[in-house]
Amino acid sequence: MFKKEYLYLTFDSTTDAIAAEAQFKAANIKGRLVIIPRELSAGCGMSWRSEPHLKEDLLTVASENSINLKQVEVL
Numbered sequence: 915m916f917k918k919e920y921l922y923l924t925f926d927s928t929t930d931a932i933a934a935e936a937q938f939k940a941a942n943i944k945g946r947l948v949i950i951p952r953e954l955s956a957g958c959g960m961s962w963r964s965e966p967h968l969k970e971d972l973l974t975v976a977s978e979n980s981i982n983l984k985q986v987e988v989l
Contacts, residue, residue, distance in 0.1 A: 921969055923962040924985040931960040937979045943971050957984045
């Protein structure tokens, strides 16, 4: 059975996660906040899950808005 891969962006704080969600939605980048998968470090416990092909768009928006990312992983 094929397991779909997702891109996960993790954050050090809930504040960063909420700010990222607002900026990603404003930029019309599909995804959503989810609980961090157990394969990743805990951080604040929240991560942004999106499609892997959107990685560069997400990183650009995060950089332009001074959003601190802890990890960027495809699982």
